[in-house]
Amino acid sequence: MSESEKAPSEVTRLIRAWSDGDKGALENLMPIVFDELHRLARIRFLDERKSHTLQPTALVSELYLRFVGETNINLQDRAHFFGVAARRMRQILVDHARKTRAQKRGHGKTTLSLEVFGEMGDGSSKKVVDLIALDQALAKLSEIDPRKCRLVELRFFAGLTIQEASDMIGVSLRTAKREWTIAKAWLFNELKHIDDPREEPPGRAGGSTDE
Template structure:
């Protein structure tokens, strides 16, 4: 006889938010249980990242999600809640694409440089389709910004690559919404200058 038969209502299964909090505390089973509940959102993150890639990319959004999931599964406790989880997932996916771009660029060009045509609109997710040199240039600019202003770089990464809303970023970073907005405006201008577009 289960709880429902004894007059106790059945509790609904835990939602993704609850499971991700438990996974953030190191519960691997909770992370596995969260997988089907967060898959579509991960597809959206992967889709935003892949929208900036060149047509015919050899990594599919599905492969990107699965590879990122393997990395996330090996790091239980690396995030605290849903917003932290998606921030980390977007960072992992971006780094996977950068690693792929490094390998592809090395195979394609040897020691020469490819022309850079990335615009500020492309790096913030307005649908640009960069080649490996462009992906690397954006990554390198973001790394330089991180050395100069780590919090601003985090805002750019979470918003521009992770697709998090400004309120979610404020929650993840533990700062005010007004501060996030200022960092976003400054960071976009900084990146545009660094990429020769401003």
């Protein structure tokens, strides 16, 4: 069990104190949530060749530095914190992947595990994905259906359970499960089209109306 799971009330207290402008609260918070953030970074960041300069510890350290630079943040609880951390981690990883690709003149990929997505109905699944391709797909999904994109970020980058994610975005568990299934199918299809640019892009990811 992680430290953040052992002391949820303390995590929430520090998160709210930080939101209220107490910079010292962030310094006290990060050691508590570090193990969980590091675990999330490690299980998603599969390509661990020695040539990589951004490893899980460096990713969490960069996340901390970005949080230090935040001047206007409003967080309520652990789920909210990890939701924001998910988006920041995505930004950091994509920035690093683009920089690495530019240095290699367009060659080389940064891959992430898609284990959390599981298998599709036909039993197929992608085990890893190029991070930049995933970011492109998520950007498109955000334009089509922002809520589904946020759900994917919370599940994939923040590691929240489907219940935690549904609570955070304010929908029923039944709706979250349905939209998670739709979002997964859409992303797998979109990633297939990104992998093969000769394909025409797929359409909408379905509606997002709650019950």
